[in-house]
Amino acid sequence: MTSKTEEQKQDDVFFRDPDEDTGFINKRTAVRYIRKDITTVVLVRGLFSTSKLMVNLMDISSKGALIACNKKFPRNKNISLQLIFKDGKVFRINASIRHHRHSEGCYFYGLKFDRVNDRLGEHLLKSQTDFLFKQ
Secondary structure (H helix, E strand, O other), rough: OOOOOOOHHHHHHHHHHOOOOOOOOOOOOOOOOOOOEEEEEEEEEEOOOOEOOOOOOOOEEEOOOEEOOOOOOOOOOOOOOOOEEOOOOOEEEEHHHHHEEOOOOEEEEEEEEOOOOOOHHHHHHHHOOOEEEEE
């Protein structure tokens, strides 16, 4: 049996850090579902009123979501996310904006829910028809 050199080990896929190429460390511990069948509304509380904004849901888990819209929000802004499923089930979840990026006139926001929502996670799995997952 021959021993690999250190250089060969670095080239071996099994010895590489999975996030080495991107520089991004994925700290997610929940499965993110890609869902196009959930109507998603962001509720932003102002001083005297609450405004509603339809957004695109890019992916979601029991701990957070990624949304896209054409409105700019500040980081750490507290919002409520209203999720309306085709079966009529509605979830209203408090969240905060943890990160954002802008691309071609669209803002993408990473949301962290104020608490883990196991009921949402169960309903996501139960109502899933297309099994698309994000790693």
